[in-house]
Amino acid sequence: MTSLSSKNGAGMIEFRGVNKWFGQLNVLRDITLSVEPREVVVVCGPSGSGKSTLIRCINGLETIRDGDLTVDGQRLGDPATNMTRLRTEIGFVFQSFNLYPHKTALENVTLAPIHVRKIPRTEAEKAGRELLAKVGLADKVDAYPAQLSGGQQQRVAIARCLGMRPKIMLFDEPTSALDPEMISEVLDVMVAVAEEGMTMMVVTHEMGFARKVAQRVVFMDAGAIVESGTPDEFFSNPKTDRSRAFLSKILRH
């Protein structure tokens, strides 16, 4: 891979020929993908296709074996890249929420701003309350995660990411662990975040969300990007057998 000058490229996230193995298993195959600032990309595909691994590489929760991955102009794995600092620019929403159970909703939101951004506590708490109000949880500020429903926990988790004022938000199947009636409250918050111009990569099977806010849908299978296009193209005219088979399964209901 020649080192194309990443800083000149407009891509907020740039994969170039990225490969990753888990033992013998080639979980990411020759991934080349560029996500522009303010772009919303939905990643879908069958389970085990590598879509979670793909976005976990972006904030270094997984490391890549070869190829280039550049995020916000900084090359991952480069000794000059301060990974801890880069992570403060990238919000990550987990399938299982991963809120800190020993901290209240507000403390979950303010922890990183206070300790990483060094924002004074009173200021961080004010911003935290506003964020929790924004995700519809003004009355749950002092609740512990165990006292909240799944949908509420995931909204706190999104507020926790927004508290760092990130440039990029990554969502790893954010609604897969939720009861059906709670999915829309989380999707609504995600739509609002997207409409504010956040750069987002969202691993999800919520095709309604994809149609509404995504500029692009990326379909993965067996570790490779099989197809990529606008939601309209992808849903109405999937180009490959594998994407057609996948869509027929998830859109059947």
Add this chain to the structure above:
Amino acid sequence: MIWQQLQSIAGSYPLALRGLGMTVVLSLISLVLGTLLGFGLGILRTGGNRLISSAIGAWVDLIRGTPFLVQIFLIFFILPELGIELDAFTAGIIALTNLAACFICEIVVAGIRSVPTGQVEAALASGLSRWQRMRQVVLPQAMRIVLPPLVGQYVLLIKDSSVVSAIGLTDLTRVGWLVVQRVPNGLLVFFLVGLGYFIVCYPLIMLARRLEQRMGAAHGEVQI
């Protein structure tokens, strides 16, 4: 008759108090130092450095796998051979602190490993440094697992402190040995020695039990 025997022992009570004092002071200092050291070792052991981690593991196994009496003899009689002069009290503190640290290290490691990886990933993803992740996210959750066995371990260590009598420290156990040579009923003497240890340990046993019950609490910080 028991009454007469008690009277014959009663004269030794200043010595007994001194012994009890020695046991308490020795245990207290060693437990405080051992807890600090044990947490440090536990945190290092679960850290990224494989060399440090396995070195600590090997030391902990060595200490856990040898009798405390042997360890205290080695420290008290071998270190002076290497030019490090120690009085019995310092040797006792070093031996007990080391023993406490090794057992506490294992308890802390188990606590840290009980925290779900998702918690560490969430802390990592929000840019917290290694120490911030440990201090803010991992340790508070690990404490729920750590506290009950930690206090239980204190009880064991207070009882283990009786071994320091072997290097001539006048703790409660040694007072027992001294008194028993002067009075006819040795059983009664050691009954009283046992009672002394029990009085020190029983509050801790109760505390450990309360902490275990609290583990069931669904949320919130652990408060002692």
